[in-house]
Amino acid sequence: MITSTRNPLVKALRQLGKSTKARREQGLFLIEGTHALSEAIATNFPCATVCYTEVWQQKNPVLYGEVLERAEQLEPVSEAVIKAIATTMNPDGVIATLPLPDSARDSGINSIGLVLETIQDPGNLGAIIRTAVAAGIDEIWVSQDSVDLTSPKVIRASAGQWFRANLRSQGDLVQTIETYKKQGIKVIATNADAELTYWQADFSQPCLILLGNEGNGLSAELAQVADLAVSIPLENGVESLNLAVSAALILYEAKRQRDVASLD
Template identity: 45%
Template sequence: MPSDIAPITSTQNPLVKKLRQLHQTKGRKQQGQLLLEGTHLVEVALAQGKRFNHGCFTAVWQEKNPALVDRLVAQSAQSYLVSGEVLAKMASTVNPDGVVATLAMDQFWRSPPPNPQLGLVLEHLQDPGNLGTILRTAAATGVEGIWLTADCADPTSPKVLRSSAGSSLLLPQQQLESLPPLLEKFQAQGLQLIATVPQGSQTLWEIDFQRPTIVIFGSEGQGLSAPVLAMTTHQVAIPQAPAVESLNVAIAVGVMLYEARRQQWSVSTPG
């Protein structure tokens, strides 16, 4: 074993307890780091040039991924060869695939640009699976920044990271206690602020998304708060069959973002 890789064979090792605490928001805040689980998330972070505090992997994973091991060790402050039992204790998933790593919060959070062409604001969004799906769609549509209220599902949670398929590592994100100051700034810059409502006076197909745009979505059950809704410049409907009451919020976000990018890309693409 290389001298820069230390072995851990006991589930009582202090590092095991430390990484298990990262399964919860409280532990992540106290330690100032988050947990990445699985080969794909680690690969995405490595490709982004992230540097890990800890990289932990099993002998089986090491044998299957020799090139990744070299990169993981090179980009980790501390590297550990652990038993399968130890890795299972470290991970939050039922069947971990052999690798976990810890990432400092300042490697995750990045400030969004002040003048985005397309941005996304989320208020009171509670479900981690929905948030992960939204982040994945946002990355696919080239969203330039995401702003979330602090009571949204935690973007650094293992479930959000997994459901985003690593896309959350690609996106500039910022948590805010209150949205009105941000929305006032966007208004002053001339950005259009668009919300979806069941009975909108326009459909999303009538909106000119070639203008710099912020799309705003609220919680799964209640939608946007009244003060935030009052600050929007457009309240639009997504057309749907009468028998359907509403779309899942992650689906609705996807519909809006792809319509915005369809318009923007159709102008920027020659021919």
């Protein structure tokens, strides 16, 4: 059992939780907690190292058995070590490292794709990923100047749905959008000044939805490649909605329209 917080493995894992650079150098990222580990196992995501306390093992015998079959390395550790590695205040006794995913294969857009530009809040990004999976979005492209997709906060905010999302970190979003436009995919941007409300747009055909930075919205460069822009009406005196809330409204309107169209 590892009991020292000065252990080399413990030091390496602590860096994974704190630093994008460390994650890239080690080729690994960190997940925390039973729920995240369960989702990783359920989606057949490979596990590198799993650190767990004896109490956690006793409480989770079935999951422990699955981890025993899947993980490359299992390390029993003390409660103090778990707390030293964790990025949360009250870890529940298990932490794992997973290999950084390869770039997702472009599987095409059958219904809705989502493009996210310069998202800075990991909580927002995680919540959007969670909603997108629930709404059946095909793919999610995230600009490379956004918060790191493998940040523990992003994964935690996704409530485990990170492992079910088709995520792509993209350097040139304009090129990606133009490629899909040539395939007949409609591109719908969000713009607070747009006259067309989001429920007036037609999401029944395959389309890309563009969402921008929390404070500044979409860049002019991305807004210009859209086929149309939509807004979310707000009462006087209300400046804006939280980005994740805006995403949920639009994605579920798109889902509603597609579900209705499928009944015709």
